[in-house]
Amino acid sequence: MVHWAGWIIALYGCAHTTGALTVEGAASHAGAWFSGALWNESFSAMSPAGSAFWFSLESFGIPLILIGLIVVWMYRKDIAPPAFLPWCLIGWTIIDAAVLLLTPWPLMLIAEILLVVGIRRSDRKRSQGRRSPERGDLQGSVTFKAGIETADQST
Helix, strand or coil: CHHHHHHHHHHHHHHHHHHHHCCCCHHHHHHHHHHCCCCCCCCCCCCHHHHHHHHCCCCCHHHHHHHHHHHHHHHHCCCCCCCHHHHHHHHHHHHHHHHCCCCCHHHHHHHHHHHHHHHHHHHHHHHCCCCCHHHCCEECCEEEECCEEEECCCC
16 A cells, blocks of 8 residues: 555656646746746746746655655665655645645545555554565564465574
């Protein structure tokens, strides 16, 4: 669950950033971005180039890509992400849903719920002194392979 949640979050961030740059045409303002045209711009009087910059490269897309990939990396290292992470993302998603109803926020909510459930399962397995059975990891004196418990003979 944690693995899928990480990939969904990364995909969501990638889709937002890529969509903003291509479909929405934000990349057409790149010349203004790199010429210094935004240096003295204020948020209250934002130019089209400024709003395109904040909608694409300075949006939540790139941080979500990083969060998703870190979650996947943590899963591969058998490290449970902190429980506050999905709850913070859920709060953010609820605000997004309230403000912008017709956005793909349900996809993020699914990923966040998968992350909450996966973290809870991981915590439960850790408190029982073992790791994921499907991954065949060893901790303590019990190995889980193909769903069958066997005692560790090396201890």
